[in-house]
Amino acid sequence: MYRNLYRFWVKVFAVSFGLGVVSGIVMSYQLGTNWSRYADFTGNVLGPLIQYEVITAFFLEAGFLGIMLFGWDRVGDRLHFVSTCMVALGTLISAFWILSANSWMQTPAGFTIENGRAVATDWLAVIFNPSFPIRYAHMVLGCFLTTAFAVAGMSAWMILRARKEPAEKVRGARLSLSMAMWFAVICTPIQIFVGDSHGLAVLKHQPTKLAAIEANWDRQADMPLLLFAIPNMEAERNDFEIGIPRLGSFILTHDFSGVVPGLKDVPRDQRPPVWPVFYSFRIMVALGMAMLGLSLWSLLLRRRGTLFTNRWFLTCAMLMTPSGFGAVLFGWFTAEIGRQPYIVYGHLRTADAVSPLTTNAVTASLVAFLIAYTIIFGFGSYYLAKLLRKGPEPLEEAVRGGDLHRKPKRPLSAVAEELEPTRA
Incomplete structure (x- = not known):
């Protein structure tokens, strides 16, 4: 099975x-x-990190991916299992270097600027920059949960589609759903805890981003948790808001009277656009809470023995199939838009990082890529x-x-006849 x-x-x-x-x-x-000016500024720092990703991760994945996909009938079970593990390890190493590079852009460390270019002075500080460890954990868990809910949703769809079939027909889908929900039950609470720690790191290292996430204009204690708001960047206020008093300070600082920075702490030209950061963060959190709710629901149904027969649960699980992808995307929107107007936080503005290209040239290439990838x-x-x-x-x-179709592990094992006559 x-x-x-x-x-x-x-x-x-x-x-x-x-x-x-x-x-x-x-x-x-x-x-x-x-992004030629960005590449010129960061190349001495980020170039080696991307190269490390290629050497240590991409080659590892590429080397074992063929065995994993096509080698089950050609190699031994142990080697095939090791190959599968190496592909998984390669993806984790790949995420390590990519998140290290991106985190350095969020919280740059271990470098100096010489002749207008960033030059690494401490590679350990570059790689393990202040935001990297928690962002790496947050991203990897997000990918795991994305997979878990995708597998659960697809499995639920297969179960619903074959409700009138014998139980044996959907035994595999039931097993997939069960494993995916066990994984979600374990990882979702851990992800929420890691996300809370990530918020504390943002408060410490990127306070302006946090102010945009909360649509908080004035530095204040006892800040409410805004569930909904309509930010007005021109008037530097929220035209409408719904919040829970003091809960914002407690969540962000773990103190009901904790002080939270405001957007007015920095000039206008150093503030990110508020509304996309504010809303994308809340969509991400809402999806995370929905994941937690579905996970707890699965525990209840599992105890009652109706995990595979409750139509409402299976329908909700199916609808949650893209939830992980959405949470990851909106999380990245929050992270990347929230660091604006900088591409390297505090050192290089996005406007100064673009290539000297015409609008028509950029538009033409973008349209070409959109068409190509729509087809792909x-x-x-x-x-x-x-x-x-x-x-x-x-x-x-x-x-x-x-194993009737199992291919030989050694070339000579395919020969059925004896090569030499047996002596009496």
């Missing part, structure tokens, strides 16, 4: 992995074309939908096939 599920989900992984690699290529071109992701999504519609291979067929 587990091997059968692996063979099904690895196809989904392979398509997603391929789409991810293709989409990542664009960034390499953009650094040299659209369109076909990728179509193929994923076909895979999911088909579902895992029926268990009886997988068992019947077994």
Whole structure:
């Protein structure tokens, strides 16, 4: 059963992995074309970090990915298991270097500026910059939860689609749903705790970003937690707001009377746009709370023995399929828009980092990429939908096939005849 599920989900992984690699290529071109001044300023620091990612992670993934996808019938079980683990390890190492580079742009450390360029003076300080450890943990957990809820939602869809079929037909989908929800039950509370710690780090290192997240204009104690607001950047106030008194200070500082910085603490030209940061953060948090709610609901249904039969739960799980992707995207919107107007916080403005290109040139390349990736992701999504519609291979067929089609591990083992006559 587990091997059968692996063979099904690895196809989904392979398509997603391929789409991810293709989409990542664009960034390499953009650094040299659209962001040449940024590349010139940060190249001595970020160039080696990206190179480390290629050498230590991408090569590791590429080397073992082929064995993982195509080697089950060609290598031993242990080597195939190790290959799968190496691909997983490669993705974690890749995330390590990418988050280190991005975190350095958020909280730059371990460098000096010489002749208008950043030069590393302490590589450990560059790599393990102040915001990196908590942001790395937050991002990796976010990816894990994205996968868990995607698998749970797809599995729920397969169960709902085959409600009139015998239980054996959806046994694999039930097992996938069960594992995904156990994972969500464990990781969602941890992610909420890590997210709270991340907020404390933002308060310490990027107070203006935090002020934008909370649409807080004046430095104040006893700050309310704003559930909804309409920020007005011109008037430097909120035209309308709904909040819970003092709870904002407690969440952000762990003190009901804690002082929270305001946007008016810095000049107007150093403030990020407030409304996209304010709303994207709340959408991310709302999705996180929905994940927690669905996880706790699954525990209750599991105890009652109705996890796979409760139609409302299965429908909600199916609707939550894209929730992890949404939470990750809105989290990145908060992080990247919130550090504006800087691309390297406090040192290089985004306006000073762009290449000297005409608007028409940038627009033409953007449109070309949009068309190309619409086609690529369109076909990728179509193929994923076909895979999911088909579902895992029926268990009886997988068992019947077994190892009958297993390829030889050694070339000579394919020879059935004896090479030398047996002596009496």
